[in-house]
Amino acid sequence: MTLQDRYPLAFRLYPYARSPDQDAEAPIRHPAVIVGAGPVGLSLALDLGLRGTPVVVLDDHEGVGLGSRALCFAKRTLEIMDRLGAGRDMVGKGIVWQKGRVFRDRDEIFDFDLLPEAGHEYPAFINLQQPHFERFTMEAIARAQAGGAPIEVRGKNRVDAATVTEDGATLDLMTPDGPYRIAADYLIACDGARSPVRSMLGLGFEGRVFEDNFLIADVKMTADFPTERWFWFEPWFKSGDSALLHKQPDDIWRIDFQLGWDIDREKELKPENIRARVDKMLGHSDYELDWCSIYTFQCRRMERFRHGRVVFAGDSAHQVSPFGARGANSGVQDADNLGWKLAAVLAGAPDALLDSYDAERVMAADENILNSSRSTDFLTPKTEVSRLFRNAVLDLARQHAFARPLINSGRLSLPCIYDGSPLNTADALDGPARSRPGAPCPDAPFGDGFLLQSLGGGFTLLAIGCDAPDSLEEAGAKATRLSVEPTPEIRDRYLASASAALYLIRPDQHVAGRWPEFDETALRAAMRRAMGY
Amino acid sequence: MLNDTPNIPDPDGFYAELLGTHEGLTPEESHALNARLILILANHIGDRETLSAALEAARTSGQNTGEAS
The missing domain is CATH 3.50.50.60 (FAD/NAD(P)-binding domain)
Structure with a gap:
């Protein structure tokens, strides 16, 4: 005890x-x-x-x-x-990154950019x-x-x-x-x-366990790989069925190797065996092992x-x-x-x-489980036919652009849009889909800084090119107005074809409702709804 | 909409070309070729409803044949 x-x-x-x-x-x-x-x-x-x-x-x-x-x-x-x-x-x-490359054997077959637009305070990933x-x-x-x-x-x-x-x-x-x-x-x-x-x-706690094991090896070394997520299917260095390389702060590199299902964990975790895999990948042994672990996929x-x-x-x-x-x-x-x-x-x-x-x-x-399961099904095909199609995608990807989006080495985390949430008020604006009720507010340049940092932690009346009172109290909550000019980024992310908009934003910066202008009756009803009444 | 009516102008010629493409391949290589071909054609069709209808048609007609034989 x-x-x-x-x-x-x-x-x-x-x-x-x-x-x-x-x-x-x-x-x-x-x-x-x-x-x-x-x-x-x-x-x-x-x-x-x-x-x-x-x-x-x-x-x-x-x-x-x-x-x-x-x-x-x-x-x-x-x-x-x-x-x-x-x-x-x-x-x-942290190490800021937004790009990834996918290789098969020695060939690059796919690359992606997780934040292709400017005007956000925070990067896609660190x-x-x-x-x-x-x-x-x-x-x-x-x-x-x-x-x-x-x-x-x-x-x-x-x-x-x-x-x-x-x-x-x-x-x-x-x-x-x-x-x-x-x-x-x-x-x-x-x-x-x-x-x-x-x-x-x-x-x-119900779900699936995927029959595969992955080895994480954090190695300390000085290297000049770019700060990108690099992923190999069937890598030329043969250290695993797949491999991942990612930069961390303090000259540490995250390396993942896919080991398969029937493995001897104790043996695989012996430093000399881990080093053998890393040596083959890097072509040298000028590094220190910092931390290692073996894990399975579970959803x-x-x-x-x-x-x-x-x-x-x-x-x-x-x-x-x-x-x-x-x-x-x-x-x-x-x-x-x-x-x-x-x-x-x-x-x-x-x-x-x-x-x-x-x-x-x-x-x-x-x-998240859906995305994760799909990635796992691509990384570790469960049947002959799923391996057949996985390899067909990889075979096609070099020459045929259409196959590249099918390559799934992990679909990286995006926030959920709470479509159909009981807290949402029906969309009353002909605005962009990305900021519809339930969505997390997209960031945008605002004044000398950015929009999200100006929202704070309470309810906000985001008034874009329209009037609204300083604040509105309803259902035990207070919404504070933030007036915003329709800059190109605000227009793109919040207005689309609308000329003005009033957004009610929740304390967690998700959109509760949106209208073409301030309408007190509608706003009060929306606040009651967003507060669980 | 899945076009279920004859649509290939030269059916015998196409069929011969399809088989010819597989000539000299091992069964494994043929399976891989078929998988690539399915993906190429699926992308060309693009329309998700049509693709779903095609997948359904392939699956159910296979079952029917199985029951009949």
Whole structure:
């Protein structure tokens, strides 16, 4: 029952400190308790704290474990982290990229550009090792705490049991000073793919396991490969059925090899065997192995992400294969979706608002699982005929442009558009599809900066070439006007053929509704709807 | 719409050319050629509804033949 670290730490971010709760006679009750201080738990805590909602985060370690793990952070995630105050640090440290190349044997057969248009503050992707992502988020939490945000992160607090009732949960915790209990109005499980909370509640996690193994080798070396995602099918260096090369900060390179299904894990993880594969690929052995791991592809999710007062977010709720960067990115987007809703419900908004988290993020998870499953089917063909067509695509791609879009080495993370969400108001503008109700707002240049950084974290009345009041209060929420001139980028991304538009934007920067002009009755109805009434 | 009426002006000539294309290939090579050919033709058609109708027609007519024989 004692607390043993299950892995070595990269950074000690939240050392154990005794809490007054441990001396209380009865369990102290908190509005929101998060289990797991990973990228999802920490960003959710930061969001809640910045909204003034008291939040306690529990983690059974005192910081983040070694290893690059989640590496590719997508534009939408960076925009969320910008709102939370950590985006710029992340981009400052990360490796910015947007282009990828796909090879077969020695030949380049396909290339792609994930952000072919200008006028966005954040890049398509950065590569940043997960420990740095968590460190920057924790640093933003420390700044928020200094500004009075009610966030507590309790290291070496392991959840040993959870008792859930209709109005909350009580947790049995273990610490270096022994056990204690706390209670929560809402319990949010951000405790990873093997979620102990999910197991304690006896909830299922259904899906597919793909019969293939991938080896990650992070190697330290100085090299001048471009900062692009390079992927090989049937590579000439024969170190695996496929291979991936990606640059990380600090002269570390992520290399992935596809090993097949029947392998001896222990043997494959021996440094000399890993080095043999890397040597063949690089043609030299002038590097150090930094971190290695073998993983399988799995795509699964919980049937529902909300179970009364317990909400699941990130890998605890859904798991995808890594090619596509849809794991940590979708988890942070879960947190973005949940933060403002949970804060509002705790402040008196209807409980139904939390059900919309389930509806929207289950939809996003299904989209991610669909993309991930399709990529995996292309990478690791399951039958003779699927291999036949996969190879036909690769054979055709060199000479025939039409075949190149069929090549699937991972479709990289894009945010979900919540079409059909109960929070959406029917589209009343003949505007661009990309900013329809349910869509995340596209960024655009605005003043000396960018649009998204000007939206803040509340509701916004985005008035483009039309009048609107300074603010509108409805359903316990306040929407603040932001007036924007129809620049070419704003026109392209928000107006299309319309001459003016009024957008109602949610606190998570998704569009709730849009109209050709400000219409108070319509706006009030839309705000009620977006608040779960 | 999937055109289900005869549409090839020179049916015997086309058929001979199709078989001729496979001449000298091993069954494996022929399968690979067929897969490439399907992809080339599918892209030429492009229309998703027509492609779905073609896939359905290929699958169900195969089943019927199987039952009849």
